[in-house]
Amino acid sequence: MKQLLGIDLKQIIDSISDGVYICEPDRTIVYWSKSAERITGWKAAEVVGKRCKDGILEHIDKDGHLLCGKEYCPLHRAMVTGTKSVSPLIVYGKGRNGQRIPMQVNVAPINNTAGVLVGGVEIFAMPRLNR
Secondary structure (H helix, E strand, C coil): CCEECCEEHHHHHHCCCCEEEEECCCCEEEEECHHHHHHHCCCHHHHCCCECCCCCCCCECCCCCECCCCCCCHHHHHHHHCCCCCCCEEEEEECCCCCEEEEEEEEEEEECCCCCEEEEEEEEECCCCCC
8 A cells, every 4th residue: 555654544544433445346355454344353364355235244134125236226326427425324233143133334436547437435433332
């Protein structure tokens, strides 16, 4: 990964408490952060090279509908429309232990300097309580 402030961007991403994963346009996961490991129990070695629907997160909505198809997946929608989420979505991901984990999710497409879509990013955390 590229460097910023003399350190690898991966180190910066791994230092935040929210889970982060980066995928290619076909939603193949190419990066899985340390916090993503902590939140879900899935190790990077288990998910990199796979897609969510390959038995990893398999997001569902509050009514139990699977979101991993093209039309319902927030990350796919962000990449197709070229727009990031403007507020967090609440979804339920599957942890490595098989239990559902409530997640506050933000998604965004990733474009190269020429404006061409090269992937997408999802940032997720346990829902925060309003104070």
